[in-house]
Amino acid sequence: MxxxxxxxxxxxxxxxxxxxxxxxxxxxxxxxxxxxxxxxxxxxxxxxxxxxxxxxxxxxxxxxxxxxxxxxxxxxxxxxxxxxxxxxxxxxxxxxxxxxxxxxxxxxxxxxxxxxxxxxxxxxAAALGRDEPRPVTFVNSFGLGDPPALDRLRATIELYPTVGFKLDAAPTWTREVIAALAETGMVRTVDFKGHYGLEIEGDIAPVYEAVVELLPEALIEDPHEGVDGLPLERVSFDAPITRVQDIGDTRTINVKPSRIGSLRRLLEIYAWCEERGVAMYGGGMGELGPARRQIQLLAGLFHPDGPNDVAPPPFNLPDPAPGLPSSPLDVSGPPPGFRLK
CATH class of the missing domain: 3.30.390 (Enolase-like; domain 1)
Known part of the structure; x- marks a missing residue:
């Protein structure tokens, strides 16, 4: 370790x-x-x-x-x-x-x-000897459907103008769709899911090209093997990361505690990335209860300013609802335990 x-x-x-x-x-x-x-x-x-x-x-x-x-x-x-x-x-x-x-x-x-x-x-935080958790920047994560539509994204922006987005890329994304996404200015990460073993139905190469060009601030998560010409500073990895040895020369990673599966390995990853300046953001696996608040707490302690995919669970429902917490999320003053108040 x-x-x-x-x-x-x-x-x-x-x-x-x-x-x-x-x-x-x-x-x-x-x-x-x-x-x-x-x-x-x-x-x-x-x-x-x-x-x-x-x-x-x-x-x-x-x-x-x-x-x-x-x-x-x-x-x-x-x-x-x-x-x-x-x-x-x-x-x-x-x-x-x-x-x-x-x-x-x-x-x-x-x-x-x-x-x-x-x-x-x-x-x-006190047990680890770290400062109190800071407010957590979070994104809303979903796909645009088939055919792709921006209705849900625009409705969410209307209610929560500070919440960015992590979107699942698809071969059906046209250049016009990606240009419309760019106009919102709210896309933080595009997830290609290139390490899930999923078959691609269609040509996704034009999607990479348009995302690189039209969404210059967005991270490109889990690109497929063999895709050339991606700016290294914009590439992040999620699915392959379960231990320090998986990070290699990657500059940004998505840290998912449940995927890592071990407190020892999780803390080692945090320490390794902090030591070497590897950027981090947090990700979830469909948590509905305390586990979502636990990863929000970890984000507040280790990577509060990243595009953390740790939005409160109601953001994952098909239609956005009013009255939800906005980004950045207040995680101050947690009680004893591995939890938020």
Whole structure:
């Protein structure tokens, strides 16, 4: 582990952790379903959220209800013990590889961190020896549909003129569509999803060319392999990033704690990027409850000014609603735990 990341982890490792049991419950939002883990001990609860829902399925992959979590631990000893536990009722699809294992492991690690800090009466910032979290710049992330339409984007701008956008690129984007996006001045990131193994139906090369030319301030996230001529300072990576070794000479990365799946590796990535000036922004995986507030807190501590894809969950509904928090998001004064007030 990078020494600075190791030092951050050492500040948390010896936290006492008393676990008496845990409960599970469903969270729903639109077509999305997640599972909330409540880890209990000494009159406190620690929250984690399982995000493993199969595409097209109404229910997530089950979290076991009988894992041997109860006992007296330190945070470090509990995280070590997790590696030897079977965290599945049924094994996830083989093609998911270790992606599913990392997401599932983060459910327990994030809940354990929250509970240990709650029992110690300490907020995460203080435990890490960092300044209070700063207001978080966030973006609204979605696709434009087929055929692409800007109605939702324009309606959101009307209600929330400071909220930028992270948009999923598609071969159906014409030069005229991209020019219309440029006119809004609000596109912060264009996600090509080039590392998800998805088949492309159509020619996406003209989309790259137009995005580079017409959206000169926008990051180009996860470009496909073999695409030449992209400005290196504008390229960012998300899907390939699970550990420090994945960063290479990339100048900007999307940090997704649930994809990384490990508190140790997460802190190492933060430290490595801060040491070397690699720009960071945060990303979500469809969180509906506490996990979304946890990544908002991490953004406030480590990369508040990036185009963080951590918008409050109602922004992900098909139609924008009035009365939501705007960007930058106030994350000041968090209570004890791995959470926001």
């Amino acid at each position: 990078d020494r600075r990341g190791e030092l951050m982890f050492e500040r948390l490792a010896s936290l006492p952790l008393e676990i008496e049991g845990y409960t599970l419950e469903r969270l729903t939002g639109g077509e999305r379903v997640t599972t909330l883990l409540r880890l209990q001990g000494r009159g406190e609860e620690g929250f984690g959220e399982d995000l493993l829902q199969m595409p097209g399925e109404a229910d997530p992959i089950e979290v076991p209800a009988d894992l041997p979590l109860a006992g007296s631990w330190t945070l470090e000893s509990f995280l070590d013990a997790l590696g030897g536990m079977n965290q599945w009722v049924e094994e996830p699809p083989e093609e998911w590889g270790d992606f599913a294992a990392r997401l599932r492991n983060w459910v327990f690690e994030s809940a354990a961190l929250d509970l240990a800090l709650r029992q110690a009466g300490v907020p995460l």
